[in-house]
Amino acid sequence: MGVKGLQYFMDRCCPEACVTVNLREMARQHVAKNQQGCTITDNTTSPTLVVDGMACLRHWYSCKDWVCGGQWREYMDVLKSWWGGSMPLVFFVELQNCEEWVKRRRRVNGEVSKMFRHMKAHGEQPGKELFCLPSGLASFTPFALRSLGQEVFCSVREADYEIASYARQHGSMGILGQDSDFIIYDSALYLSVAKLRIDSLTTVMYHRQRLCQTIGLTVTQLPLLACLLGNDVVSEEQMQHIRNSAMAANRINSPVPHSGAPQGQMVLAVSHLVSSLWDREEQETGLIPQSLNLSAPQRELLKRGVRSYLLPGQEALQQDDMSALPSAFEKHFSPKILKACREKHVAAEGFMVYYYRQFVPHAYKPCRQRIYGLLLLHGHDGSSVDLPAIREWFVYSGNPLKEPDMVHPVPLGFPGDQPSLDLLWFGTSPEVSALRLTSFLSIFDCQEYKELYGAIEDSLLAALCLVTYIVLQVQTLSQEDMDAYLSQAVCLRLKSPQELQQIKLPFLSSRAVQLGSLYVRGLSHLLGANCASGCPLPSAALMPWHSFDGRLFHSKYLLAHSGTEKTVLLDSNSSCLSRFLCLREKLTETCSKRGRVLQSRPNAPEHSHKTTPGGVQNWRERGEMTGGHRHGGGWRERGEARRYPREYENGERLWERRGGMRGGHFHPPPHPNCHDGEPQNMSRPPNRSRGPSYRNRGRYQLSPRWSQPPAPGT
Template identity: 75%
Template sequence: MGVKGLQLFTDSCCPAACVTVCLREMARQHVTQHQRGCASTANATSPTLVVDGMACLRPWYSCKDWVCGGQWREYMDVLKGWVEAFTSAGIRLVFFFDGVVEEQKRQVWVKRRRRVNGEISKMFRHIKAYGKQPGRELFCLPSGLATFTCFALRALGQEVFCSVREADYEIASYARQHGSMGILGQDSDFIIYDSAPYLSVAKLRMDSLTTVMYDRHRLCQAIGLTVTQLPLLACLLGNDVVSEEKMQRIRNNAMATYRTNNPTTHASAPQGQKVLAVSHLVSSLWGREEQETELIPQSLDLSAPHRELLKRGVCSYLLPGHKAFPQGDISAQSFAFEKHVSPEILKACREKHVATEGFMVYSVVCQGVIECSNTLEDEENAELLPQALVYKPCRQRIYGLLLLHGHDGSSVDLPAIREWFVYPGNPLKEPDMVHPVQISLPYDQPSLDLLWFGIGPKVSTLRVMSFLSIFDCQEFSDLYGDIEDSLLAALCLVTYIILQVHTLSQEDVDAYLSQAVCLRLKSPDELQQIKLPVLSSRAVQLGSLYVRGLSNLLGGNCASGCPLPNAALMPWHSFDGRLFHSKYLLAHSGTEKTVLLDSDSSCLSLFLRLKEKLTETCRKRGRVLQSRPCAPEQGHRITPGPRHREKHAGGNENLREKRETTGGHGGGWRERGEASGDPSEYDSRERLWQRGGHFNAQSHSYPYSHDGGPQNTSRPQIQSRGRSYYRGRIRPTSRWSQPPAPRT
């Protein structure tokens, strides 16, 4: 959300409202104040900071590489250190994350998604031109970061909530109701809410735990308003409920009046003039005391639709406990598909959603709408399908598992999910209407109540088979309990991707599987030491495709009754962007499997076993993998460094030897953002690339289990009972509209 221009005005024109505070001292003062009103110190309220998790994602993700799909182990360490800094200061943290996009703010969401798409396009052009990551001006968060951060914080023992309405509202409500010491975020709406003090995460210094507090009372003194008048000011300035354009006439009139009465004040600060002009207008609207109870004064000249819009905007700031708080019980709302599921399922969906333990189920069952934000996808690459289309068939099966149990199979009254997914070619003018598809099992589809609440070995078998059926991997049931959960999840995901994306090659599979196998033995420090001589835009998209797939695994796992622990589906157990990128470059350069698996015999053995299983499953479905090495983009060159060229100017064999002994990085590589004009020179570089190289293959054992303990390998005995296969239909909306080639 956010009020147009208010943060800038407060920072630049109202320094008295910007107070530097020490959070440790605030916590001590909070405890002291509450101890005075308690019978004993045991009843004192703990100093609690309510954290806007979405606002913290950019400061949290400080890892060097962000385009490769995420450095998840390193990110976990960052979160752990961040939490420990507050815990050591005696501050309790409560995190909130956005759980829904309210329909009244859909167009704002769409506008932001389109803007980010433009930035992603520039990012891919940079990578293809220079072979390296762009600067922070084009920074994009790794795909799925918000989703997986919720699970990461819960794994660190933190209290985390996912909102069922506007997250800012729930944050302000929680802080007000629980007497929290402050709200840590970066949204000027927190100035408007009459709640706990608003503390800036952008100005937070972790070494000293100091930041800037925006004092709403001092702001009101500076602009001549009361705290209760701030919501109307926010709506007239423009926010996500009341667009800036809708109130343009009101602001223009206010500005004209203000400049007439104050010809010299803030002459050089237009933004300051606008905020002060609207503040003076708001202050003048209530002429009599009895009118103070009105949300929108009658003296404000508005059309009926604009008055209703303004009233809705003002109400969005009123928290429980306010005199004018709009009455209504959100728990009594109607649900989109309540006639398709039991009341127990509806309740469980909401509880799972709020506790961040579920993914997708609340949005589908209770709201009938689901959205997915931007993914790092190259709109100029026609070879790779967008992730939204790749995972559409498995989403349809998830919807079917949630909504079609007991359905007679007729198209009458068949539910449809509204999907707002961002992908190249989708203008986002309206949602895609996606119908559920029943999973294919050799017996009737089990009821959702049985999968979620049933007990016993037969139910455990149903859960596993339902989960595997969603991803067309029923043959993997014999691996359940025989290999680590995270590896089983990775194998399912890679197999599903191969079945859906017919342009993926043997080399791509080798990169996916080798990094999943090798990651288990690598420490965060080792992962950070990996050097990449060049970036491939194709590998960037494949990395994001994998991480988005983990989100779909989460949705399928939750819908199936959680046959796998959610911890096994976290990216820090099966994916590291930098490691994947290095394996991709190695695989596509023709590196031997022994080197690809870090010269570790146990890793090589496991890799070969997984690949054999994958290849066999794909072959049964008519999908035969081909070898198609991909050279780096032609827009840049990879050449040896000056000293290397002098010593080995005679041939390419010595260059390969140099790469293998130095790990393929450091001073021996140089990247240039210029294309060669000589085709034979490029052909020579391409042949050299395909002959192989070696990146830092040394590693040592580093046990890293899901939650610091051994995994549970006690599983029910399950037999594979056939397979399903689904030929999805893609709505013709773009150049991606052609269906995949039929399986033969």
């Protein structure tokens, strides 16, 4: 969040503190300044930039398509070329603050409806005014950066604090980000990522000393200013009366108002108040002037806020350790596991393990319950006494987001005792390797796929598990949807980023948008399950750039639902067709054993758009084509009969009502199982009995609470 109004004030009202700099020249000066008296191996001589990775996401994701689920291979190419190795970078990513997520979720709740209305009316992606990042971008970007050889850290507390601490400790050249808290910390220079020009490597440096000269404060007084204005610790509302008093006093003392917007006037007024307090009372850093009109709880809160800006070596009082696991959970893990959890988290090598107790990003509740069971129930005696529960935030109609839901772990159902984490994570015998794979597959109820391990690519095995899980959970999923998922996974491995960019879509389907985002959200659960199981699969195989492309999936969805021949669906590639049919048969057989029989339900688009003569028909016959978005004629326009139940006619429109966007990322409506604005009974599919074997598996009943907050950053 940063300091309320301070960034605006510096950009608009304090131009002398906004200095355009050339990073190459800064690097040269940094090396020259620090080489004197330093050994050649001293880290402080390196012109390292510490980068706030979450602040960069909108600048990195410059791909044309975002609403379809992301163009991940193109995104990887962007990351490869973004910096060009001009100087060393260290990236930090963070877990999102839950309170901030709730506020943001409420604020942007209506944006998804606008996006879906646009797609329904025009059959194309909305413009930049409705842009939001694809699901999973914050979760997978750290893995992308690491795969490109970059140094990446995931924070265990507020990322801006850890960034400022690292930069100060290592004598870094600067901090590249977009958070006004970096002007408050007494650390490295604060450089704007929003104003960065990669071609010239120039940006704006926010000069701390010049700001202080303008507002009449010292550097040590900046933390109190930040807290009175409102920041991540002290909310804007909690100090409203102080700011009102400051503004009133400023109007009396300065009859001629300062030019600029109210935000700028507020910063000046509170600065004058802070300066006057220190004129009357000499205070030590970290203490609050007694003359401030504060209650005892407010004073303590303000002290905590001021101390939050004191970095290691500056602290008058030790801050609370925000990185440790709560004692309520420590007894469930050995010290070795706790240490490994934290190390994997900090190194951005794990997911959904170290912070499993917090909210998680996606709505795969049964899957997560099994992950929690694997993490927490090893060696458990089966009683419910002292059984841990996990706080999760769900987004669904009517939920005011005031309290989290408590989700309980579910055992995996091993025939004997569930293996311990110490054995799964650190065991070296061949038997342990088999246990790891069994644990991973059991989380998705895909134990039968063990025989495929080593026979197909790891990325395809993971995709097959995920699609099977989705089919079992979402009862309105059809054969055509399954074909779209599997054909996309099979064909992706043969596509270059350039070929993927050139795929032409005659129009966009809101249902395909939902299903694409649902798949991407599931990828993070694949990764979490793999980490919890001791990593039977390489993490690289679970990355979206190896298993998903939004535009490719969308094209396969439209082709599958238009009745395209399987040969065309698989790009007329015999090898792809053979692999597809094998996976399709295995998935169908596995689901059938669980009482889930897929039905054919072609889903015709609701809208009709003009296109070039024969555009849609030719597109169906040839598969995806190259080129940009193009509107295509609908089935109704061609006079084809509707080939799906009438109850599905308004399916896409009803999803639109239940959408959600979180943290600036696009997330689809709860699930495609809604009719007349209400969730359908998911215990059985339409017009069909599910059979006893599946009906008794209550833990697989998908809650209508289908959406959740994003992952770190999400």
